[in-house]
Amino acid sequence: MSDLEFLSLERELTLFLRRARATSGEMAREVHPDLEPAAYGLLVRLDESGPQRATELAAYIGVGKATMSRQLHALEVLGLVTREPDPADGRAWLLRLTDEGRGRFRAVREARRARYVRRLADWDRGEVAELARLLRRLNAETG
Known part of the structure; x- marks a missing residue:
């Protein structure tokens, strides 16, 4: 890859991350008006992986014990x-x-999934799968 390709990647990821942060904030508020945007990821992890220790959640999200403790207390x-x-x-x-947390979270997540389906309606399903695969690989290598 040339430097131009890396610059293009950086530009697109920066824009994507900025939009993702804004969307996470909106989704967090839809789950509960007082939910911090950063805590939304904890709901995702708990829904997908089931009960976990705070240390496991902190390691997965990449935050310290104090931050994790504060976010979990707020969720409780x-x-x-x-x-x-x-x-x-x-x-x-x-x-x-x-049960309330799962219900609220899943309703918001389903609405988000429906938005992706609408926005990517013109994409081939293989392209969507490839994007997911590449993002999973990027997350694995940078996490």
Whole structure:
């Protein structure tokens, strides 16, 4: 690749990330008006992976313990997440979505998916799959 291709990649990723941040903020507010945009990713992870320890969530998202603790506390106060004892280690806690948290999150996520379907209606399904594959690869290599 030439430098021009990397500059083009940087420009497009910068624009994409700026728009993604704005969209995450909107989606967080749709789940709950007081939900921080950064906490939306925690809901995604808990919905997809089930109950997890705070340390696992922090490592996955890439934040420190203090940030994770603050975000999880806010989610608990909003009634979106609850703690339960870890059956594998009685000293540890697992966090999981509450029924309300799961319902709110899934409704918002389904609306977002529908927007993607509309926006990418002219794309071939193979192109959508390829974009997802490339983004997954990028995330794996930069995470």
